[in-house]
Amino acid sequence: MAKDLTADELIKLAGRVLDIEARAVDGIKSRLDQSFAKACALCLQTEGRVVVTGMGKSGHVGGKIAATLASTGTPSFFMHPAEASHGDLGMITRQDLLLAVSYSGETQEIITILPLVKRMGARLLSMTGRKESTLAKAADVHLDVSVSEEACPLNLAPTASTTATLAMGDALAVALLESRGFTAEDFALSHPSGSLGKKLLLRVEDVMHKGKEIPVVRENVNLSDGLMEMSRKGLGMTGVVNNKGKLVGVFTDGDLRRALDTGIDIHKTRMESVMHRGGIVTSPDTMAAAAVHTMEENKITALLVVDDSGHLIGALNVHDLFRAGVM
Numbered sequence: 495m496a497k498d499l500t501a502d503e504l505i506k507l508a509g510r511v512l513d514i515e516a517r518a519v520d521g522i523k524s525r526l527d528q529s530f531a532k533a534c535a536l537c538l539q540t541e542g543r544v545v546v547t548g549m550g551k552s553g554h555v556g557g558k559i560a561a562t563l564a565s566t567g568t569p570s571f572f573m574h575p576a577e578a579s580h581g582d583l584g585m586i587t588r589q590d591l592l593l594a595v596s597y598s599g600e601t602q603e604i605i606t607i608l609p610l611v612k613r614m615g616a617r618l619l620s621m622t623g624r625k626e627s628t629l630a631k632a633a634d635v636h637l638d639v640s641v642s643e644e645a646c647p648l649n650l651a652p653t654a655s656t657t658a659t660l661a662m663g664d665a666l667a668v669a670l671l672e673s674r675g676f677t678a679e680d681f682a683l684s685h686p687s688g689s690l691g692k693k694l695l696l697r698v699e700d701v702m703h704k705g706k707e708i709p710v711v712r713e714n715v716n717l718s719d720g721l722m723e724m725s726r727k728g729l730g731m732t733g734v735v736n737n738k739g740k741l742v743g744v745f746t747d748g749d750l751r752r753a754l755d756t757g758i759d760i761h762k763t764r765m766e767s768v769m770h771r772g773g774i775v776t777s778p779d780t781m782a783a784a785a786v787h788t789m790e791e792n793k794i795t796a797l798l799v800v801d802d803s804g805h806l807i808g809a810l811n812v813h814d815l816f817r818a819g820v821m
Contacts, residue, residue, distance in 0.1 A: 511645040511653070518641040518654035519661045525638055532635045533619055534669050537568060540617065542589030544570040547578065549601050551652040552659065556595040559663030566671040575603035583607060588615035596620070597639070597655045599627020608632050621659055637662055698785050699778035701818045702799050702808035703729070710735055710806055713742055713766040717753070720745055720765045733798045733806045734769045740804045743769030746796070775800045778808060786815055 499507070537544055544563055548556035556572055563570035573585050575594075586592060592611050594604050599622035608629070611618060620633035623640035630636040639662050645653035709727035711720045713734050723732045724745070731746040745765060753768045754760075775798050776785050785797055789812060799808030 514643060514645040515654045515657045518658040521641060522639055522658050522662055529635055529637060530665070530669075533637055533666060534673060536591060536617060536619055536635050537666070537670055538673055540589070540591040542569075542587055542591070544568055544591050544593050544619075545573050545586050545616075546570060546593045546595065547573045547575045547604060547607075548595035549575055549603050551656050552595040552597060552601070555656050555660050555663065556593070558660060559593070559595070559667070562664060562667045563670070566667050567674045568667065568670050575601065575607060578607045579603065583610060586611060586614065586616050591617045591619060593619045593621070594629055594633070595622075595659060596627075596629050597623040597652060597659070599624045599629040601629070604629060621662060623655055637666075696782040696818055697778065698776055698780045698782055698797075698799055698810065699808065701782055701814045702778070702810040703727075703814070704808050708806060708809050709733060711765055712737065713764070713769070715765055717758070717760040717763045717765060717768055721750065721760065724750075727809075729796050729809055729811050731796045731798075731809075731811075733809065734765050735806055739806065741773075741775065741798060741800050741806045742766075743771045744773035744798055745769045746794075773798065777801070782815060782818060785810070786812075789815075 544560070546556040546560040546563070547553075553572075553574065560570045560572040570593075571585075573582055578585075594608075596604055599620070605628055608618070612632075618633045619635050619637070620629045621637045621639050622630045623638070624630060625636065625638055625640075639655065639659045641654045641658050643649060644651060644655060707727065709723050709729050709732035711723050711732055711734055713736055720732055720734070724730070724747075731744055733741055734743040734745060736742050743766070745768065749768060749770055753763070758768070774788065774792050774794060776788060778799055778801070789795065789797065796809065796811035798806060799810070801807050
């Protein structure tokens with residue numbers, strides 16, 4: 495019969511669940527021993543991939559562990575144990591390591607494939623809640639993820655035990671990450687569409703305007719020509735170059751307002767007399783995130799890009815960086 499719980503009762507219940515799961519993680523932490531170090535060594539010695547397997551809730555946790563390993567420098571994928579007996583066992587080679595997740599340690603679909611895995615020469619790492627289980631005893635290295643109780647009031651649904659297993663998987667992945675010297679740049683390479691990937695992989699040349707899209711005028715043209723170029727290109731500024739194409743200055747919307755305040759004639763005033771000399775520039779191989787920092791630090795909204803010889807080769811503004819997902 496359904497219970498009509500009050501808001502306070504629901505909050506109290508949630509707190510109880512979190513307390514139980516926190517104790518579960520503390521419990522596996524207190525039992526960490528040389529087995530964890532051996533598990534790390536086993537993974538680091540593996541020439542192939544870490545193949546993670548598990549049924550039911552353990553399978554869902556295993557899928558996450560495999561994904562975390564793969565994104566932090568340890569080649570890994572998930573294999574469904576039931577499908578393994580129907581052809582997917584061919585995914586495993588003798589160079590691989592099988593990471594089997596089963597709280598009971600007696601999951602039939604996993605036990606069935608163990609002799610075959612052993613026969614092909616692959617190593618076995620297990621995570622179970624029972625050190626005396628079939629899976630734990632068969633493993634080269636076993637990690638204990640047992641918990642004293644589940645958060646489920648019936649003590650049946652995997653809750654605290656899956657949290658503990660997931661935490662152990664994260665601990666393994668991070669330990670391997672550190673051991674491999676895995677960097678933020680390495681992480682970005684496997685997450686090119688993520689915000690971190692964009693910040694660490696995108697360079698100025700990837701987002702800048704090039705060729706005919708660059709706002710540029712010669713230093714000897716009239717201000718009116720410069721205004722027309724700024725209007726056509728829509729970046730709020732224009733680069734000013736000499737007859738050799740080298741950047742000699744920049745003219746922005748702000749410079750225009752200051753120039754108009756002096757009452758100048760835009761049809762008679764040359765760009766060289768109103769442009770800002772020695773403007774802030776960047777290079778094409780600069781990280782886009784660094785370009786953002788330059789803009790913020792100097793309180794500007796656009797940058798010109800020059801090559802090693804000082805020739806103007808690109809331009810970008812804050813909108814380009816927003817669209818690229820760097821800001």
